[in-house]
Amino acid sequence: MNATTYTARAHTNIALIKYWGKKNEELILPMNSSLSLTLDRFYTETSVTFDERLKEDLFLLDNSKKNSIKVSKFLDIVRQKAAISIKAKVVSQNHVPSTAGLASSASAYAALALAASKAAGLDLNKKELSRLARRGSGSACRSIYGGLVEWQEGNDDQTSFAYPIKIPTDFEVTMVALVISTDYKKISSRAGMKRVVETSPYYSAWIQNTAEDLNNIKQAILERDFETFGEISEENAMKMHALNMSAHPHFSYFEPDTIKAMQIVEKLRSQGISCYYTLDAGPNLKVICLKKDVQVITDFLSDSFGQEKVFVAGPGPAAHLI
């Protein structure tokens, strides 16, 4: 086998209907289906070379050598599919503004899935790539596609994968990301969702309710109803964060500035600007809005937090080789 290098680029995605809890930790099967927007601004580029001269897998992230245990475990899945046992060199670069704190395991494992499968001689279709990326990080299965993407929970490895949702042409959804902190998370999303599944008295209601949210948001997309789309997204995020507050021990990703930013968005909304917020396993707020309102929203957030904390991102493309 030739030691050919393949390089892939995959973009990060932000869930509008949240994934928060696994029904299978090993296969990363989620407790519920989710829906996300892939963003153009933030992406990971990863090169993979299977090289028989290597004694062990090598992993370089942003130009420095990293512990490769998780990457190796993922490569093992690829090697098994390709029936090879060659070690690989993985070189990965996050293209995220250094202050943004938006580097994500979603873009990382989507890029790795594409580059590694090609380098291993596999030619997977998108559904297969989505399944593979999922094994590295659940939300990575959504970053295989561009724009709005649904991840159907499925019941096993075969049936749990993502696919794109067609965005109506005049539905110009955009995101304004506000970076509040780039600190390490107090509790990782993996640990946080696990604690929630195991201890929150609200969890079974969440599962039932979020399925309704998913149906309703897909209907809102079909009807080009941006207000309903935004409202469902914001309320779904709040219901997810409510789970964390109801866990034992309880926890929260909110920082004082998270509340301040939420209040700014609510105020803008009360003034007639259609904007809604969502946030994940961290304090940073993402504002969902229409392209025409990006300027006024970035202006308001920049005034309060500094323009170096505010980033605009539109819908991004599918993972692709470069």
Add this chain to the structure above:
Amino acid sequence: MNATTYTARAHTNIALIKYWGKKNEELILPMNSSLSLTLDRFYTETSVTFDERLKEDLFLLDNSKKNSIKVSKFLDIVRQKAAISIKAKVVSQNHVPSTAGLASSASAYAALALAASKAAGLDLNKKELSRLARRGSGSACRSIYGGLVEWQEGNDDQTSFAYPIKIPTDFEVTMVALVISTDYKKISSRAGMKRVVETSPYYSAWIQNTAEDLNNIKQAILERDFETFGEISEENAMKMHALNMSAHPHFSYFEPDTIKAMQIVEKLRSQGISCYYTLDAGPNLKVICLKKDVQVITDFLSDSFGQEKVFVAGPGPAAHLI
């Protein structure tokens, strides 16, 4: 009937197991039982005089004349019990530091229930007083008693009342109240809990779970286990506030400084000080602690927020005539 004036004093109470939702709006029957601590520091004094010369009820609060519609409606219940139809003068004074924002309808209606029933010639026992106070404001039924108090939800007017929980002598629970804002509430507790009951997908789980919290906290009190007592209180409060975030439309009483104060309490706790927080339908935090730790907690909160924002309160007495 002589126009005799009776004056009563009742203290505010802070719920540790929260009341958040009614099953009967007219009778103010709660969806779940609750448990509170009556505080010594904050109270209302109310004088009531039934006077045949009055053409209508008169209500003075903190030396200024107020709309008497709610007070009159409450007096109607008293008049009905006493079989009189005389109008009354009600003079009420809140004894709460002016910046504290801790004036409460609980102390107000407990004092009014005691003073008005006596002035109307009734001689109600505590259980009857608790039932009567409940009709003005649900949590007022707990302010009839001092110290730790349980309000059993009941099924009708007769069975929904409060009673005291014996505090072990060496269980010196104290509260440090941090005032974050004295602004009017964005949404009243009455409206907030109603929205939650009607729209939160988590509400039925809350009802089930909070009954467990109540049993567990009573056991912790019996066992003088302050850590468990504090932990249950804090988590019950967080589960209540999680309900607000899951309502439609969602809402929250958190301000940026609420999060900041929670983080300070969590940090003190990680340093070995047994302190826990609770909060109600507003941004102000109440820290539950032992008497011996009051100084270090007030020092830390004063450093961050100013000493004029920090108030210490111990267990307060039952409502009484003065």
